[in-house]
Amino acid sequence: MDGKMEELVIYGVPEWTARRQTVEIPKPGPKEVLIKVFAAGLNPKDWKYTEDCNESEALNAGDDLAGIIEAVGSDVFEYKPGDRVAGFHRLGEPSGGYAAYALAPASTTFLLPPAVSFEEGATLPLASMTAAIALFQALRLPAPDTSTPGVKDLPVLIYGGATAVGGFALQLAKLSGLSPIITVAGAGIDFVKALDAATHIIDHRAGDAEHIQAEITAALGGKKLLHALDCVGGRDSWVAAGGVLAPGGQLNMLDWGEVLDWEPALDIPGPKAWTPPVGVELTFTLVSSAYGSKHDWISEERAAADADFAYTFYRYIARLLDEGRLRPHPHEVRPGGLDGILQGVKDLQAGKVSARKLVVKYVE
Numbered sequence: 001m002d003g004k005m006e007e008l009v010i011y012g013v014p015e016w017t018a019r020r021q022t023v024e025i026p027k028p029g030p031k032e033v034l035i036k037v038f039a040a041g042l043n044p045k046d047w048k049y050t051e052d053c054n055e056s057e058a059l060n061a062g063d064d065l066a067g068i069i070e071a072v073g074s075d076v077f078e079y080k081p082g083d084r085v086a087g088f089h090r091l092g093e094p095s096g097g098y099a100a101y102a103l104a105p106a107s108t109t110f111l112l113p114p115a116v117s118f119e120e121g122a123t124l125p126l127a128s129m130t131a132a133i134a135l136f137q138a139l140r141l142p143a144p145d146t147s148t149p150g151v152k153d154l155p156v157l158i159y160g161g162a163t164a165v166g167g168f169a170l171q172l173a174k175l176s177g178l179s180p181i182i183t184v185a186g187a188g189i190d191f192v193k194a195l196d197a198a199t200h201i202i203d204h205r206a207g208d209a210e211h212i213q214a215e216i217t218a219a220l221g222g223k224k225l226l227h228a229l230d231c232v233g234g235r236d237s238w239v240a241a242g243g244v245l246a247p248g249g250q251l252n253m254l255d256w257g258e259v260l261d262w263e264p265a266l267d268i269p270g271p272k273a274w275t276p277p278v279g280v281e282l283t284f285t286l287v288s289s290a291y292g293s294k295h296d297w298i299s300e301e302r303a304a305a306d307a308d309f310a311y312t313f314y315r316y317i318a319r320l321l322d323e324g325r326l327r328p329h330p331h332e333v334r335p336g337g338l339d340g341i342l343q344g345v346k347d348l349q350a351g352k353v354s355a356r357k358l359v360v361k362y363v364e
Helices: 044-050 123-136 164-176 189-195 207-218 236-243 287-291 300-320 336-347
Strands: 002-012 018-026 034-043 065-074 083-088 102-105 109-111 156-159 181-185 200-203 227-230 250-253 281-284 331-333 358-363
Touching: 002 044, 002 083, 002 336, 018 083, 034 083, 034 123, 044 156, 044 336, 065 123, 083 102, 083 123, 083 287, 109 300, 123 164, 123 227, 123 287, 156 164, 156 236, 156 300, 156 336, 164 181, 164 189, 164 207, 181 189, 207 236, 227 236, 236 250, 287 300, 336 358
Parallel strands: 156 181, 156 227, 181 200, 227 250, 250 281, 331 358
Antiparallel strands: 002 018, 034 065, 034 102, 034 358, 065 083, 083 109
């Protein structure tokens, strides 16, 4: 498809700025699809990726997108123009979803059931797959499509149940039959209750980390906790979650920068670095492994395994959605199309968004 389109790029230096620019409509590579974007989702990583960028480094940071396939690459066999899909764009690369058209790997694209709107679809790709990789690849918990004896006696802690990743993690944990499912949340507790997935909900505003630890321990009812997912990445969350894990347990985290305060490539702890309790394994999930991208915390073998898992699980997500067993995250459509993105990014950075996903609809 030839022609030009408008896209929105953002950057944070010297101050948060958004700029519309006219670019060529991208062409899909052999294993990519070109999607006409009807809705795009905002994520906290949008500001994290762009806060230190200047104008020359401005980025179209839209990685959650939903729409209709416009064209497919030469090696794509599953999709055809006209298909309703959601897609996960490659983090940090050109041709993101803050535009009329965007690219996504075919492997991280999935069909949207007729009853799922584009706005709902835009809440799914990044957050649902982050939750799935964290639970079933990093923490090695049994996935919903497997049968494992004794799984119902396996506890899990999900810290940050009102986040998009946390909400999907709770739903997936329930589908897996895990028990008890313990979560910690704050302002979004009503949303967490509405999911009807957690067996125990703890309000982090009710006390300090020691108080939260005591409530988690009580919820375990004498069972050992070996699996915890931290969707928040703050001091309270890793102290509380790490402190209740039994030796041999694992704490998986989604954001390590503020918590550990070290340079991953150099593996040099900073002054605020945190050491997990003796016998507790600390691991990290970065959802770019869904398309096989390696990062400092996982091996090439793990990235390849995550990519194989993501290919399969995205298609399973489509089935779960169609059968009503997985719900999209609650969303709020920001007005103004592309022009509503910058304020949304600022609100995410300021912590003003809880228990909902910000979505923009493309407006000509």
